[in-house]
Amino acid sequence: MKQPQGMLRLGRYSIGVGDRFAYQGRAQLKAFLEARAGGVEATPVWNKSHREHAIIGSTPAETRAAADAAAREAGWAGPYHVDADHINLKNVDAFVDSCDYFTLDVAEEIGRPAPEAEARAFAGRHPELAGRHEAPGLEGPLEVTREGLEEAARKYLQAVREAGRIYRRIEERRGAGTFVTEVSMDETDRPQTPGELLVILAALADEGVPAQTIAPKFSGRFNKGVDYVGEVSRFEREFRQDLAAIRLAVGRYGLPENLKLSVHSGSDKFSIYPAIRRAVRAAGAGLHLKTAGTTWLEELIGLAEAGGEGLETARRIYAGAWEAREALVKPYAAVVDIDPAGLPAPGEVGGWDSARFAAALRHDPSCPSFNPHFRQLLHVAYGVAAKMGDGYRRLLRKFEPVIARNVGRNLFERHLRPLLMGD
C-alpha cells in the first residue's frame, strides 16, 4: 500500500495516559521525564473516549488544551498526542480538530460476516496468507489454513472496511499524514489469533489504512485497573506470535514500518509486564499501552490521604458508587469482575481513616487490605465525581501536591519502569 507522504509518526514506545478530569497532565509528564532520565524515551498520548467525554461532560478541545498546557508547564519538549479513543463514524467528527491520533473502533462489525463471494475473492487474492509462516523470533508455527483464511476473511472483512470508511473520513477533514491511526478490535467477546491478526493486517493494507498501532483482543482477562487474569506463559507465546505477524505484514504489504501492538486496558497488568518487555526487546519492536483509569484512582487515593474534606469526599464517592453500582458496571460489564459480596458497605467505609481507605484502593496485591472489588467499582465510578462538578475540581486543586505524588509514582514505579526499563 501507499503511505501518506511525510506522515506523522508515533515514537517506538508510547503510553496512553487517561486523565478523566484533565488535572494530572503535569504529574504524568514528570513520570515520563523520570523515564527519560533513566534512558527510556516514551511518548505520552492522552486518550479519552466518546464514552468518557459523555459521562464527564467534557470535550476533546478541553483535553487538547490541558495536554498543551501540561507540556508547556512541565517543560516537555518531546512529542505528545491526543487520542480520539474508540471512535466510530457516528462520533468521530467532534474529535477531528482537537486530536492527532485516532483509535478506530471496529469491534461492532466483527459480528457481521462478509458476503461469501467477497471473502472468497479476498482469499483468492491472497494465496500467500495460507500456509506455514516463517519469521525471525517465532517460537512455534504461525499457521493459517486455507479454510482458516476464508473464515478470517468472512469474520473480519466488514470490520476492516469500516476502518477504511472512518480513516477516509478523518483524512478528508484533516488532511493525509497529519495523524496517527490505530485500529482497535479489543472490545469484542473472542480473542483474535496471531494468524487472524496477519489476515486482518493484509486486509487493512488492501483497504489503504496506514495503521501505526493495532489493538487485538488478547486471550485472558484484562479487567479495568487490576492485574491480568490468565496463564502468563500462554499470553507471552501469543504476544510473540502477534509481533511476528506484524513484522511479516509490514514487510509484505507495505504497512508503516513502525506498526506496533497496542495493549488496551493495559494499566496495572503487573504480572505480564515482564513478558511484554522481554518479547518487545527480543523482537526489536515498539509498544503502545493504554492506561486510562488508573490515574483517576490515584486522584482518589490522594484525596483520601489528604484527610479532612478530601477523605470525606472519597468516602462519599464510594457511597454514591455503591448505590449506583449496577448502572455503573453495565457499560463496562465485559472488562470488570466485581463480586458484590466483596464490596464493603458504605457504613463501614465511613469509618475508615486515610490509611485504611488508601490501602484498600491502592493496587498493591501483597497488601492484605487491598480490595480488588472496591477498586474495580471505583474505577468505573468517575461519573459520581463528575456529578459533584466544581466541588470535586476544587479539591483536586486544593490537594494537588499529595494527588500529584500518587499519580506520578504510580505511572513511573508501577508502569513505565517495569514495562520499559526492568525492575
Ligand SMILES: [Zn+2]
Ligand atoms: Zn480498548
